[in-house]
Amino acid sequence: MTFLTGLIISILGFLLIVYREKVQQLTGDIGFAEQYLGGGGTFTFFLILGVMIFIGGLMWATGTLQAWFGSSLGTYFGHA
Numbered sequence: 889m890t891f892l893t894g895l896i897i898s899i900l901g902f903l904l905i906v907y908r909e910k911v912q913q914l915t916g917d918i919g920f921a922e923q924y925l926g927g928g929g930t931f932t933f934f935l936i937l938g939v940m941i942f943i944g945g946l947m948w949a950t951g952t953l954q955a956w957f958g959s960s961l962g963t964y965f966g967h968a
Contacts, residue, residue, distance in 0.1 A: 894949025
């Protein structure tokens with residue numbers, strides 16, 4: 889089940905990368921992205937977000953995201 893969930897998340901990240909112009913038309917400009925990433929910052933923000941979602945989905949599908957969270961943050965939440 890985690891593989892299928894990760895695959896779906898990766899596909900959604902890929903679709904955000906491909907259709908970022910349509911998403912920008914739907915949402916409009918994002919103020920902080922335009923300010924800190926320069927002109928066209930909204931497109932850059934959606935690209936960065938899509939890549940992060942895509943990689944996170946692949947990590948979830950292979951189990952590396954769970955292992956990373958368990959090893960790095962598990963000590964704070966009682967999972968040694």
